[in-house]
Amino acid sequence: MARSGTTKKVTRIQREKIEQILNAALDVFSIHGFRGATIEMIASQAGLSKPNILYYFDSKEAIHTELLENLLDAWLDPLEKLSPDGDPVEEICSYVHRKLEMARDFPRESRLFANEILQGAPRILEDLKGQLRELTDTEAKIIESWAKQGKIRPVNPYHLIFSIWATTQHYADFDVQVHAVLADRADGWFEQASQFLDTMYRATLTPDKG
Amino acid sequence: MARSGTTKKVTRIQREKIEQILNAALDVFSIHGFRGATIEMIASQAGLSKPNILYYFDSKEAIHTELLENLLDAWLDPLEKLSPDGDPVEEICSYVHRKLEMARDFPRESRLFANEILQGAPRILEDLKGQLRELTDTEAKIIESWAKQGKIRPVNPYHLIFSIWATTQHYADFDVQVHAVLADRADGWFEQASQFLDTMYRATLTPDKG
């Protein structure tokens, strides 16, 4: 059959196998990147044969594309939830918390994204310059307005957002390093990180008295 | 000849070509990762033929190894310069600044490192668990002692360090994303980031009054 665009009945087997393949592909692509991954790796991870993979997807690229498309929406979702009406410091801290949870619960997705960006984002640069840029502009304006009202310390909103992305995704993308450094302390990393980031962003955002 | 360990006279041509090759290899590996890079890419980037590359290095792996070995020392250097006797907040802020300069001046090295970690650090895990872990422990103790003396706000020193690595390296590793989001504002990114991070870490570290 080969997964092309046309609307066709999707059988139970198709649903299951496609799910299996995407899951295995996420494992493989998130570690090895696009060029470093092979269809054979994905097949073996999924417990299927190589031709069987290519029965469900037209090509290696098609699998990768599918994963990236699913990814971007989920990835941007937490940012959209910044509410202009809430308490600014709480809004931002809970955004940090949501992002940290994502690093914990979806590390493969984080690494897939990191791999793509590291390679110059060849397949999603347009989305970054479109969707992501617009969304970030919107949220930056909210943050800026909070600053103007004196509700938070005046900081560059874009770099505040970058720092949140960086500090939270770090726990997924650099997981190996975090564990190597923390060694036996690594068990509680999530709570420690959560607490530290909370402290840091509260201190950063709470305006000086006077 | 083939670069093996034995001590041998190094000619002018050898010095130059090896330099050329490593430089080209840094370009290629930092973007495509180890498996994604090919000797042909490196050769073409260096303006040499493929067999010529293999005349100077035993294998693709040998080039990669050489780069990683050179990298780790340079990478850890700024951390070693935290002086227990200086003013704590200034010491940490100037560490942040040095790391941000490295992200600006050596983005390829940052990406090479990021690629390696993302892939599970197969070639440097031992160094991370040894050198890096020890060094981090040492610096963490210094930071902890500052906190105990009330010179900085008490925060988890490891996660403070992680946050510094994350926020600074982000500008090298996620460069494409930063530029996509900042668009025409991207020109001044270094000064903006420097200022933001300075504000953030001063706010985080300066102890509360009372």
Place this chain on the structure above:
DNA sequence: TGAATTTCTGACCAATTGGTCAACATTATG
């Protein structure tokens, strides 16, 4: 200058890899 040494390359090899296909196996369905 000319022999010794170093540098360089075209041609080649074997392994890997993305992808195809004919035929076989299984599952759905009239």
Place this chain on the structure above:
DNA sequence: CATAATGTTGACCAATTGGTCAGAAATTCA
């Protein structure tokens, strides 16, 4: 239960890739 539709695979192909090698070209040095 027979037949059509769907699912699966071994065998295969062409392109890519890491690496070799004999010998040609350039460089060094006595």
